[in-house]
Amino acid sequence: MRSTAAPPSPNRPVAARLLAWYRRHRRDLPWRENRDPYRVWVSEVMLQQTQVERVREFFTRFVERFPDVAALARAREQDVLKHWEGLGYYRRARQLHAAAKQIVAEHGGDFPRTAAELRELPGIGRYTAGAIASIAFGEPEPIVEANSRRVIARLVGYGKPVGGAADEPLWSIATALLPRREPGLFNQALMDLGAMVCTVTRPRCDRCPLAASCVARATGRTEETPVLPRQRAAKLVRETAVVLRRGNSAVVERRGPGEWWEGLWDFPRAAAGERRRAGDRLLGTVTYTVTHHRVTCRVVERRLARAPAATNNRRLVALAALDRLAMTAPGRRIARLLVASAALD
Ligand code: SF4
Incomplete structure (x- = not known):
């Protein structure tokens, strides 16, 4: 049955x-x-x-x-x-x-x-x-x-x-x-x-x-369980963001394929080995962590004599319009530094 x-x-x-x-x-x-x-x-x-x-x-x-x-x-x-x-x-x-x-x-x-x-x-x-x-x-x-x-x-x-x-x-x-x-x-x-x-x-x-x-x-093994893989040590990186400013606007660039934050806007980075130029102004430092990298980013402002040509992935944007862009996390913090410093001009 x-x-x-x-x-x-x-x-x-x-x-x-x-x-x-x-x-x-x-x-x-x-x-x-x-x-x-x-x-x-x-x-x-x-x-x-x-x-x-x-x-x-x-x-x-x-x-x-x-x-x-x-x-x-x-x-x-x-x-x-x-x-x-x-x-x-x-x-x-x-x-x-x-x-x-x-x-x-x-x-x-x-x-x-x-x-x-x-x-x-x-x-x-x-x-x-x-x-x-x-x-x-x-x-x-x-x-x-x-x-x-x-x-x-x-x-x-x-x-x-x-x-x-x-x-x-x-x-x-x-x-x-x-x-x-x-x-x-x-x-x-x-x-x-x-x-x-x-x-x-x-x-x-x-x-x-x-x-x-x-x-x-x-068995008294709660804290040892589960056995997790060892975390990779973070790699320390230094970089310089160069805010190219013209009047109340600044140049932003869109991150490309394969880069961190692909598709989002940020400020240009200085090329490796590029020296600070006469007239560059230090705005501050931003630190951030991204995929096992701990980055310290110096932010300098450089005034432009004329407006650069715009492309799909690089454009001049009014400081007041930066809020409307989809930006990387460090880019957003750099934008805040920039807007705060511009308010004191
Ligand atoms: S499942 Fe987690 S909380 Fe529950 S008895 Fe086991 S170790 Fe303790």
Whole structure:
């Protein structure tokens, strides 16, 4: 005789406890108001390299300006980059834009529903595809990102290094843990537990719904788990930004393919070995970090005798209009220095 009861699963108690905890403690985040795949997608892409609190403000502004995939597909790239300004890693914004166009062109504006189809889109990797498929469409797809990876590794006492291809065993464990009902809620619960309870340092095991099953806790190895790859030491770089000024305008250049902040505007940099010229005025110093480089940038102003010829990627812009450009993070800070100094002229 066939039993109608659910098959016994050793993972069921973990999922049940985690979901019960999530219902009481879940973070109230603007992209969780509904399961619209567009909102899930935008938020997940923003969250890839950026803290939740920072994403909160950007997300709301972004979806107000581009409320759906069709609106994003129609937008000009400069407008998309402008609304991404301050979030960093602008490649994400360009890929988001390219993917929106592809969804409109190839899927009639409807989001693909499976992780495999989603991964055909620019900028959507295994994690983002799993998040959209599970949260928006209820597909049983696991996700392994920084928070869920930490929870899973500690739960099972995973002692090997993690990161990139080394995460493969954790993907298998995440798949085994995933409940058939509400996989999207389960995935979000894992991420929230990692962010709120199973934190990098000093996890709050006394408040954790998984404490009774947790190997790292039982063996006193919570802080050593997971074993993270060693961070590359930052390379120190010095550069000089040359603000070419003519009256109340300055020359800006658009970063080209292969450069940091491709597509965004910034001020020209002095060529390597170029000396400060007579008449150059030091405006200040800006320091910033970008992909393992810690940069110290001296900012000098140089007055131009005549207006330079404009090209697509180089133009003279009124200081009052700099705010409207999509600018790199250091470019925006240089612009502030420039505007403050011009006010004292
Ligand atoms: S018991 Fe502690 S280490 Fe284990 S999952 Fe919970 S918070 Fe993390």
